[in-house]
Amino acid sequence: xxxxxxxxxxxxxxxxxxxxxxxxxxxxxxxxxxxxxxxxxxxxxxxxxxxxxxxxxxxxxxxxxxxxxxxxxxxxxxxxxxxxxxxxxxxxxxxxxxxxxxxxxxxxxxxxxxxxxxxxxxxxxxxxxxxxxxxxxxxxxxxxxxxxxxxxxxxxxxxxxxxxxxxxxxxxxxxxxxxxxxxxxxxxxxxxxxxxxxxxxxxxxxxxxxxxxxxxxxxxxxxxxxxxxxxxxxxxxxxxxxxxxxxxxxxxxxxxxxxxxxxxxxxxxxxxxxxxxxxxxxxxxxxxxxxxxxxxxxxxxxxxxxxxxxxxxxxx
Numbered sequence: 001x002x003x004x005x006x007x008x009x010x011x012x013x014x015x016x017x018x019x020x021x022x023x024x025x026x027x028x029x030x031x032x033x034x035x036x037x038x039x040x041x042x043x044x045x046x047x048x049x050x051x052x053x054x055x056x057x058x059x060x061x062x063x064x065x066x067x068x069x070x071x072x073x074x075x076x077x078x079x080x081x082x083x084x085x086x087x088x089x090x091x092x093x094x095x096x097x098x099x100x101x102x103x104x105x106x107x108x109x110x111x112x113x114x115x116x117x118x119x120x121x122x123x124x125x126x127x128x129x130x131x132x133x134x135x136x137x138x139x140x141x142x143x144x145x146x147x148x149x150x151x152x153x154x155x156x157x158x159x160x161x162x163x164x165x166x167x168x169x170x171x172x173x174x175x176x177x178x179x180x181x182x183x184x185x186x187x188x189x190x191x192x193x194x195x196x197x198x199x200x201x202x203x204x205x206x207x208x209x210x211x212x213x214x215x216x217x218x219x220x221x222x223x224x225x226x227x228x229x230x231x232x233x234x235x236x237x238x239x240x241x242x243x244x245x246x247x248x249x250x251x252x253x254x255x256x257x258x259x260x261x262x263x264x265x266x267x268x269x270x271x272x273x274x275x276x277x278x279x280x281x282x283x284x285x286x287x288x289x290x291x292x293x294x295x296x297x298x299x300x301x302x303x304x305x306x307x308x309x310x311x312x313x314x315x316x
């Protein structure tokens with residue numbers, strides 16, 4: 001009887017670990033392929049065939065290596081220690097690593113080498129470069145807020161949208177929070193929430209609105225300053241589309257009771273929004289020339305200089 005139980009346990013464990021065993025086998029096969037490719041490289045003396053001369057880019061590669069190792073360590077600690085704080089850092093580092101790898105792909109592209117010749121002759125007198133950068137930093141802060149909510153299980157601390165418990169700003173006194181928790185337990189039987197978690201979601205909503213306005217402003221300014229056919233203007237429009245979709249997904253996450261598929265898509269759109277903003281900022285700083293103060297003053301005074309009796313009084 002003991003032998004039969006042991007056989008049943010072995011069969012069950014084998015069935016459960018079937019996919020894990022297949023993945024381990026795939027890893028072993030990939031390692032063998034890598035060894036063979038390494039042998040070919042050495043046999044053909046091709047080890048230095050692709051040498052990167054930019055030291056700063058090599059250091060970015062080293063940084064990416066350390067980042068992915070740290071990400072693995074944080075992921076392991078998150079599972080072993082079951083600490084929400086580690087999960088927040090794990091999520092934030094994942095976003096930064098994604099931006100880093102996309103940046104390296106941009107820096108090694110043929111376009112990046114040709115970019116100096118593509119510099120716009122028109123100066124960035126509208127602050128487009130700074131607008132891209134600031135909006136991207138705000139998106140990253142928003143992703144940290146979102147990760148904090150997810151890992152504190154506060155994603156549904158407010159169950160309705162666009163209102164918050166039927167009001168523009170929910171009541172946060174102890175009696176009101178106790179009533180919110182009573183309703184949550186009766187409907188969902190889930191963990192109680194705190195006033196801090198409610199404020200956290202309200203901050204997430206406010207920052208989302210600020211990001212939407214900033215990105216809309218950036219897309220409008222790019223179209224006005226650079227023209228609709230400019231690459232930055234086109235990508236800015238796509239960026240705005242991502243942000244609008246992200247806002248809708250955030251609302252849908254609440255409306256569906258934090259459906260796993262919608263919540264995951266919400267996270268993916270957040271990563272794409274951050275990456276797009278970062279690439280726009282990098283490309284704008286690469287291609288758009290800053291507006292010198294002297295030229296800006298000259299541009300403002302030029303219409304005055306064309307009027308009779310004023311040209312002789314203008315000196316720059």
